[in-house]
Amino acid sequence: MTEEDRSRIRELKVRELNYALYLFFSNKLVAAGTVIVLLFIGLAIFGRLVVGSSEPYKLDLKNAIKPPSSEHPFGTDDLGRDILRLVVLGAGYDMAVSIFVVTASSTIGMVLGAVSGYLGGKFDEAFMRFVDILFAFPGLILAMAVSMILGKSLFNLAISLISVWWTGYARLMRGQVLAEKEKLYVRAVKSLGLPGYRVLFKHILPNAIYPLLVSATMDIGGVMLSAAGLSFIGLGPTPFEPEWGSLVNRGAPYLFVAPWVMFFPGLMILLASLGFNLVGDGLRDILDPRLRR
Amino acid sequence: MKLYEYVIRRLTLLIFVLVGVTLLTFFFSRVLLDPLAAYVTERTNPRMIPAIRRMHGLDRPIWEQYFFYLRDLFTLDLGWSKVGHMDMIDAIAAHFPATAELTILAIIITLIVGIPLGIVSALKNNQLADHASRIFSLIGISIPVFWLGLSLQYFFTYWVKAAYGIPALPSTGRYDAVLAINTGFKKITGFILLDALIQGNLVMAGDALAHLILPAITLAFLNIGVITRLTRSSMLEVLRQDYITMAKSYGLPQRLIIYKYALKNALIPVVSVTGLMFGGLLGGAIMTESIFAFPGMGWLSYRAIVYNDSNTVLAYVAITAIIYVIVNLIVDIFYAWLDPRIKY
Numbered sequence: 001m002t003e004e005d006r007s008r009i010r011e012l013k014v015r016e017l018n019y020a021l022y023l024f025f026s027n028k029l030v031a032a033g034t035v036i037v038l039l040f041i042g043l044a045i046f047g048r049l050v051v052g053s054s055e056p057y058k059l060d061l062k063n064a065i066k067p068p069s070s071e072h073p074f075g076t077d078d079l080g081r082d083i084l085r086l087v088v089l090g091a092g093y094d095m096a097v098s099i100f101v102v103t104a105s106s107t108i109g110m111v112l113g114a115v116s117g118y119l120g121g122k123f124d125e126a127f128m129r130f131v132d133i134l135f136a137f138p139g140l141i142l143a144m145a146v147s148m149i150l151g152k153s154l155f156n157l158a159i160s161l162i163s164v165w166w167t168g169y170a171r172l173m174r175g176q177v178l179a180e181k182e183k184l185y186v187r188a189v190k191s192l193g194l195p196g197y198r199v200l201f202k203h204i205l206p207n208a209i210y211p212l213l214v215s216a217t218m219d220i221g222g223v224m225l226s227a228a229g230l231s232f233i234g235l236g237p238t239p240f241e242p243e244w245g246s247l248v249n250r251g252a253p254y255l256f257v258a259p260w261v262m263f264f265p266g267l268m269i270l271l272a273s274l275g276f277n278l279v280g281d282g283l284r285d286i287l288d289p290r291l292r293r
Numbered sequence: 294m295k296l297y298e299y300v301i302r303r304l305t306l307l308i309f310v311l312v313g314v315t316l317l318t319f320f321f322s323r324v325l326l327d328p329l330a331a332y333v334t335e336r337t338n339p340r341m342i343p344a345i346r347r348m349h350g351l352d353r354p355i356w357e358q359y360f361f362y363l364r365d366l367f368t369l370d371l372g373w374s375k376v377g378h379m380d381m382i383d384a385i386a387a388h389f390p391a392t393a394e395l396t397i398l399a400i401i402i403t404l405i406v407g408i409p410l411g412i413v414s415a416l417k418n419n420q421l422a423d424h425a426s427r428i429f430s431l432i433g434i435s436i437p438v439f440w441l442g443l444s445l446q447y448f449f450t451y452w453v454k455a456a457y458g459i460p461a462l463p464s465t466g467r468y469d470a471v472l473a474i475n476t477g478f479k480k481i482t483g484f485i486l487l488d489a490l491i492q493g494n495l496v497m498a499g500d501a502l503a504h505l506i507l508p509a510i511t512l513a514f515l516n517i518g519v520i521t522r523l524t525r526s527s528m529l530e531v532l533r534q535d536y537i538t539m540a541k542s543y544g545l546p547q548r549l550i551i552y553k554y555a556l557k558n559a560l561i562p563v564v565s566v567t568g569l570m571f572g573g574l575l576g577g578a579i580m581t582e583s584i585f586a587f588p589g590m591g592w593l594s595y596r597a598i599v600y601n602d603s604n605t606v607l608a609y610v611a612i613t614a615i616i617y618v619i620v621n622l623i624v625d626i627f628y629a630w631l632d633p634r635i636k637y
Contacts, residue, residue, distance in 0.1 A: 029428070132306075133313030136621075137614045138573045144594075145318075145610045148603060149325050225437055229580055232439045234599055248440055252584070255443055256451050266440030274435035281431060 023286045033278025040272045044095040047088040065258040075260040077250060083264050086242040093243040097158050098224035105162045106216040109169025117177030118200045134167045140226060147235045154237040157230055169212055176208035218280030221273035228269050244269045300626055307622055314614045319362045322607040331373050331604035375602040384593060385612060390483030391467055392589030396574040398505050399512035407517040411524025426521055433518025442511040442584040449507060465586035468501050508585045512578050516570055523566055528559040561632045568624030572617045
């Protein structure tokens with residue numbers, strides 16, 4: 001490959017990237033999604049600096065279940081805690097859990113699926129049957145069982161979601177690697193005598209990873225909903241961690257007296273997962289050339 | 294491969310998957326957790342514990358216990374449900390009709406709303422109606438079920454009455470027990486709506502429907518978005534095909550082309566996804582049922598979680614997985630039969 005070829009390839013890559021970026025930001029829904037996601041990430045990182053993270057569970061029973069006012073814009077809960085403050089503190093938990101779950105499960109799924117597809121044979125067969133078995137459970141229900149066994153905590157909740165979620169990525173990655181490993185360039189690098197792991201991780205993986213990245217981005221919103229849902233039914237954090245799902249759960253008994261207690265945390269879950277889903281939806285449109293028109 | 298060969302291959306695979314599923318639930322319930330917990334309370338005499346262990350075969354080698362576990366699953370002897378205060382299988386049998394009723398109604402609502410929205414979206418591709426339906430379905434997949442359920446409950450069982458005096462919908466349960474006694478209602482199948490209609494008890498049927506409607510809407514809302522997007526993309530795919538162009542060139546009316554020729558083929562993937570949804574929902578919608586205190590399988594397992602009754606949770610997991618696998622199989626076979634182009 002001459003220097004000229006290289007610069008030509010670079011130029012094509014840049015043009016493709018620019019085109020993709022242009023498509024990405026020319027779509028209003030995607031732009032809105034990006035703004036929402038950035039806002040929530042900002043809220044998760046800097047929010048606690050503004051509201052102060054000390055004593056999020058300080059009681060103020062005189063001010064219990066007060067409706068939204070200028071002093072408490074989102075009202076107060078049954079313990080007199082300011083809901084706006086809890087919601088801001090909760091952003092960190094929800095964002096961290098969903099991003100952690102998606103990152104961990106896509107990494108696990110990527111490595112296992114790629115190795116399984118590359119090795120093929122008996123190992124691949126056995127591995128895929130194992131994945132089939134995990135797929136036989138309706139998703140959340142298996143996560144529920146795992147979380148129940150591990151014990152109720154936010155970390156175990158994340159582990160249980162990972163234990164369910166990685167299988168989809170493993171299947172996806174295996175299919176990609178199977179399609180990729182027969183191509184000419186793979187045979188070429190193999191003939192150079194490179195060890196298997198280098199062929200797989202250095203040459204095949206970069207070409208096979210995009211569908212997995214898209215799928216992972218699109219899943220963040222769904223994972224956030226699942227995590228909040230499990231935590232709503234009581235498998236999540238302790239009462240001292242203001243995770244949004246558990247805040248909704250705390251508000252549920254006061255539904256007819258103080259609907260704002262459950263309303264605002266739930267609204268946050270809706271907005272955050274909507275943001276991720278808008279971005280994911282747009283990403284899929286851009287990367288699927290058939291829809292580019 | 295012929296269809297029957299495919300069916301046989303799938304059935305063989307089914308046995309394999311079922312063995313795997315039972316191994317996994319067995320591992321959860323007997324290895325990671327102590328199944329003795331279901332039979333011991335704080336008032337059990339500690340000296341009785343070895344005897345209780347022996348009685349339920351829990352002192353046997355672990356592989357022997359697995360065969361007992363399988364036998365118990367086959368004979369539907371799943372042990373004792375603490376939260377149900379009855380044998381597990383009775384608890385499940387008592388809660389299953391509620392879930393089935395709710396699932397069927399939710400699926401009907403999903404299809405009635407989702408498919409027309411999808412068609413409109415495909416026909417008005419990239420116009421206002423398409424964008425609106427896109428936003429609607431994105432909200433549908435982004436909304437937390439439990440929050441939607443609570444909000445609907447607030448508005449339709451409290452707010453409409455408080456603000457406008459419109460008769461409110463009931464917020465919890467399956468039927469009004471007082472009404473049932475007054476109208477002489479009797480349970481036959483466990484499906485309240487069906488039972489009421491069989492007995493010609495229209496008051497009771499209306500009451501059952503009023504109890505069902507909010508949970509069903511909650512459940513349907515999530516799936517409407519999925520069905521709308523699927524119908525849209527599959528309709529767009531079909532409309533691009535040659536036979537549609539040919540039908541157009543013959544000058545056939547637009548309505549005929551869309552509803553007679555295009556829709557049939559466009560709905561094939563929708564049928565398959567609806568089947569999967571059905572299988573997933575039959576296991577019970579834990580959040581929806583717990584919010585509306587709707588006594589189905591989901592509600593049972595929700596209470597089992599709250600009260601740390603792992604025996605019930607795992608029996609529930611095993612049963613739902615088995616239902617799910619079997620429904621998936623039926624859907625796949627039906628799909629293969631429906632669409633002869635599919636190679637298996």
